[in-house]
């Protein structure tokens with residue numbers, strides 16, 4: 538199996554090194570990732586300037602992994618990577634330093650890379666974990682990352698998955714996306730030069746529903762959500778066709 542790995546935290550993130558190390562047990566791994574952090578960039582692509590590619594080895598004991606950094610977004614990295622490595626079987630994105638649960642899927646650069654893979658006809662898996670006061674313990678997560686990959690690699694169908702690891706997982710759960718309102722608060726502040734600035738924060742307003750991704754991670758389960766690219770609201774489509782015929 539040939540595996541392409543990217544992320545949105547950038548090539549120097551410990552999360553991508555951890556993922557490359559674990560994934561290399563399953564097949565031939567190539568890393569292609571943004572040269573700087575691209576978190577919360579969503580599915581942005583670079584179309585008004587060229588992209589450049591620089592060798593940027595991820596080194597751990599005899600890894601033999603080819604790694605590249607790109608002056609672009611996570612979606613750019615997948616587009617470029619799947620062009621250069623045309624036989625890619627699966628794209629992995631992560632492990633993101635921060636959760637990508639519920640509504641944050643709309644902003645996530647980590648998930649966008651996996652979405653880009655599926656748009657190009659390649660299986661895509663996004664992997665994330667929360668960051669507390671300390672760095673994530675990737676050594677402790679490794680057995681769960683390996684178990685999740687083994688599970689998802691069994692299904693050869695074109696698919697998109699969003700995976701989130703709690704800090705200390707007890708098991709795996711299939712979940713659906715939690716769709717609850719969040720506050721999207723703007724917090725004003727002042728910079729050291731006395732100029733006004735603003736922070737954008739996202740805090741969910743309601744508790745998570747059982748069976749959802751947020752609920753699973755809050756209860757120490759690895760959350761695995763199969764996603765689709767078709768955003769059509771089928772129920773609403775049937776309804777508007779009936780009540781508002783055109």
Ligand code: MN
Pocket residue numbers: 545546575576577633634635647
């Ligand atoms: Mn990130």
